[in-house]
Amino acid sequence: MKRKIFWVGALMVLFLFSSTASAKVKLKFFYPVGVAGPLVKVINGMVEKFESENPDIDVEPVYAGNYNQTMQKVQTAVLGGNPPDVAVVEISELFSLLQMDALIPLDSYVEREGGKGFLADFYPGFLGNAYGRDGKIYGFPFQRSTPILYWNRDMFRAAGDKLKAAGLDPSRPPDNWDELVEYSKILTIREGNQTKQYGLIIPGGWNDWIFEAFSRQNGSQLLKEDGLTVTFNSPENLEALKLWVKLMQELQTCPVLRPWNITPDDFIGGVTAMMYYSTGGMAKIRKTAKFDWGAAFQPKRKQYGTPVGGGDFHIFKGIPKENQDAAWTFAKFMTRPDMAAHWSIESGYVAVNKKSYDLPEMKAFLEKFPQMTVARDQLKYAYPKMMAVNYQLIRNAMTTNLDAALEGTKPPEQALEDAHKLMEEAIKGS
Amino acid sequence: MREKLESYRAYLFLIPGLFFLFLFTYLPIIWSTWLSFNEWNLLSPKPVFSGLENFVKLWQHDVFWLVMKNSFFFVTVSIFPTMFLALVFAILIDERMKGRVYYIYSLFYPTLIPMAAAAMLWVYIYSPNLGILNIFLAKLGLPKLGWLGSSQTSLWALIIMTFWKNLGFFTLIYLAGLQNVNRELYEAAYIDGAGWWRRHFSITFPLVGPTSLFVLVVAIILTFRVFDQIHLMTEGGPGNSSNVIVYYIFENGFKFFDWGRASTLTTILVLILLSLTLIIFGIFGKRITYTAD
Numbered sequence A: 001m002k003r004k005i006f007w008v009g010a011l012m013v014l015f016l017f018s019s020t021a022s023a024k025v026k027l028k029f030f031y032p033v034g035v036a037g038p039l040v041k042v043i044n045g046m047v048e049k050f051e052s053e054n055p056d057i058d059v060e061p062v063y064a065g066n067y068n069q070t071m072q073k074v075q076t077a078v079l080g081g082n083p084p085d086v087a088v089v090e091i092s093e094l095f096s097l098l099q100m101d102a103l104i105p106l107d108s109y110v111e112r113e114g115g116k117g118f119l120a121d122f123y124p125g126f127l128g129n130a131y132g133r134d135g136k137i138y139g140f141p142f143q144r145s146t147p148i149l150y151w152n153r154d155m156f157r158a159a160g161d162k163l164k165a166a167g168l169d170p171s172r173p174p175d176n177w178d179e180l181v182e183y184s185k186i187l188t189i190r191e192g193n194q195t196k197q198y199g200l201i202i203p204g205g206w207n208d209w210i211f212e213a214f215s216r217q218n219g220s221q222l223l224k225e226d227g228l229t230v231t232f233n234s235p236e237n238l239e240a241l242k243l244w245v246k247l248m249q250e251l252q253t254c255p256v257l258r259p260w261n262i263t264p265d266d267f268i269g270g271v272t273a274m275m276y277y278s279t280g281g282m283a284k285i286r287k288t289a290k291f292d293w294g295a296a297f298q299p300k301r302k303q304y305g306t307p308v309g310g311g312d313f314h315i316f317k318g319i320p321k322e323n324q325d326a327a328w329t330f331a332k333f334m335t336r337p338d339m340a341a342h343w344s345i346e347s348g349y350v351a352v353n354k355k356s357y358d359l360p361e362m363k364a365f366l367e368k369f370p371q372m373t374v375a376r377d378q379l380k381y382a383y384p385k386m387m388a389v390n391y392q393l394i395r396n397a398m399t400t401n402l403d404a405a406l407e408g409t410k411p412p413e414q415a416l417e418d419a420h421k422l423m424e425e426a427i428k429g430s
Numbered sequence B: 001m002r003e004k005l006e007s008y009r010a011y012l013f014l015i016p017g018l019f020f021l022f023l024f025t026y027l028p029i030i031w032s033t034w035l036s037f038n039e040w041n042l043l044s045p046k047p048v049f050s051g052l053e054n055f056v057k058l059w060q061h062d063v064f065w066l067v068m069k070n071s072f073f074f075v076t077v078s079i080f081p082t083m084f085l086a087l088v089f090a091i092l093i094d095e096r097m098k099g100r101v102y103y104i105y106s107l108f109y110p111t112l113i114p115m116a117a118a119a120m121l122w123v124y125i126y127s128p129n130l131g132i133l134n135i136f137l138a139k140l141g142l143p144k145l146g147w148l149g150s151s152q153t154s155l156w157a158l159i160i161m162t163f164w165k166n167l168g169f170f171t172l173i174y175l176a177g178l179q180n181v182n183r184e185l186y187e188a189a190y191i192d193g194a195g196w197w198r199r200h201f202s203i204t205f206p207l208v209g210p211t212s213l214f215v216l217v218v219a220i221i222l223t224f225r226v227f228d229q230i231h232l233m234t235e236g237g238p239g240n241s242s243n244v245i246v247y248y249i250f251e252n253g254f255k256f257f258d259w260g261r262a263s264t265l266t267t268i269l270v271l272i273l274l275s276l277t278l279i280i281f282g283i284f285g286k287r288i289t290y291t292a293d
Helices: A002-023 A039-053 A067-079 A091-099 A107-113 A153-158 A160-165 A177-187 A207-217 A235-250 A263-268 A279-288 A321-334 A337-347 A354-358 A360-368 A370-381 A391-406 A412-427 B002-035 B053-059 B062-094 B100-112 B115-125 B132-139 B154-178 B183-191 B196-207 B209-224 B228-233 B245-255 B259-284
Strands: A025-031 A057-063 A086-090 A140-145 A147-152 A189-191 A194-197 A274-278 A293-296 A309-315 B038-041 B044-049
Touching: A025 A067, A025 A321, A039 A057, A039 A321, A039 A337, A057 A321, A067 A086, A067 A091, A067 B245, A086 A091, A086 A321, A091 A309, A091 A391, A140 A279, A140 A321, A140 A337, A147 A153, A147 A207, A147 A279, A147 A370, A153 A160, A153 A293, A160 A177, A177 A235, A177 A274, A207 A235, A207 A391, A235 A391, A235 A412, A263 A274, A263 A279, A274 A279, A279 A293, A279 A337, A279 A370, A293 A370, A309 A321, A321 A337, A337 A354, A337 A360, A354 A360, A360 A370, A391 A412, A391 B245, B002 B038, B002 B259, B038 B053, B038 B259, B053 B259, B062 B100, B062 B154, B062 B196, B062 B209, B062 B245, B100 B154, B115 B132, B115 B154, B115 B228, B154 B209, B154 B228, B183 B196, B196 B209, B209 B259, B228 B245, B245 B259
Parallel strands: A025 A057, A025 A086
Antiparallel strands: A086 A309, A140 A309, A147 A274, A147 A293, A189 A194, B038 B044
């Protein structure tokens, strides 16, 4: 008798567990952190809030490293037949994911939310990287940025007399390439054979992204929107690369290939007067820099110009329909006005939802930190970031050759030519 | 009859072990060797037999040769200092020199912490302006170096870090090896008037031969396989200057999704390690003094 009761009890426990397990949808969510700063905590907080509002959905957030590492994890999971339900990857990766047939189009979801009217709430500049070649929408903007120019107002002030003597205004950052060179010369301080203070840092690691911005400022681009026509060796790009080589090799007002994640520390630590960096790193600077600092558009050549950057949500094929629906609910939650505003305030990324900027807490915050509006306003001059199949191979071709030119081991002409050839090879057949 | 039964039983007990060894070691080796003769990448999503094309393409690829050069440089530069210092520290610890506990801690601490944590620590040590290493160099009046951010120094930076990380492990192995050396030999030599160096040069060095052989082979294999620190500290950059073979395999397989080329590189790595091991055992295997008696 006792034994019977035991078995009945065991069965009941089993049922209890299996029924709760089947009622809840479990989402695996891969995401990267592409800038310096403790953003994992912020994401976890947002996920918790989502779960409390949607008790029937469980989200397991998986921090997958930087952008490269996250894409590697996603690709491997897809190829292994065990894709995540929803993931954020770097925006240039979309074509590679489509080549692998890994994503579902989001058109029906968007339609259900109100179609064009719904999309109108989001900055169009951030939707440019969301569409496949078939015209369907496969990505939904989340952690989105542009590179901007950070500048240390105190250092500008300290060099005020020298700047004025050179006809430069110490109360504003450089506005074009020529000024960039002049400011960086004066703001560089040397003692013997040591550089005590650099005028400028253009970091390595993502220098292909910043280079795309310089290319746009000079009226060119690296790769056409079709993802097939390479324009990497254009004369405008050569001029941009020569400017970089001049700053790093000839004038030495900018250190060569400063690692991406270290660069904000250099700015905060007073190693440099200016830096090019993603707006996504701004929260760290806002919280730790002990001096007066500003943010500005990247200086122009023929025009202001920049690619957008960051990562979008993607929902995967090969998972149950209910998971895909739940993933959409999650993506929609993460980008609704209050959450996008929260994410922007905590990270420095631009809030992808225009309505975020109407919220009183966002308005109050921006009044205190007007630097946070720079990247958003720069969207007027922003272009979609380059996209191509085999993007990792292409990016590797670009960075290795840019690195070689900046270290002075390859003439700029040859670096552009070599990268151009490698890029064409990688795209061939796609 | 009984003996025969015993050996059958031995084979029987080996089956589970052999099964997993086959499944997770030999099968992947066979599979990846087969794949190295196939084209299989993002644009050709099913393996297609392509003969020696992968090998020919690698042969013509500059990056491949740079990676091979880096790998061999890494191994040759890091192994001998590691082995020598590991042995010296093992002797010092074994002889219970002063401050022994301090040395034990500082040697084994790096070995015990996870490689990922160590790598992140060294990223900050190597930071060009705010890192402790460059601040130290500047205090000495030496020029600051770019370390991880310069193709001149990135590989050296990784070698130094790996040396720091591995030294304790090899010291431990040597320490174990020293326990097999007959103590009476030292006493006899001491009575004969042999100094510290003489004693170790003539007694310790030859008698830890088997340990040295083991350490050499393990060190070569370990150093050829460095991956974590490269993945976390430089991603092979700048400009492939710190890219080594295992990272290059990973890059081709999981970044560029060129499985064919990644398999070809794996086959090459297996061949290199196999032939190096055979050569080392061929040269040293027979000459080693295994006992002191």
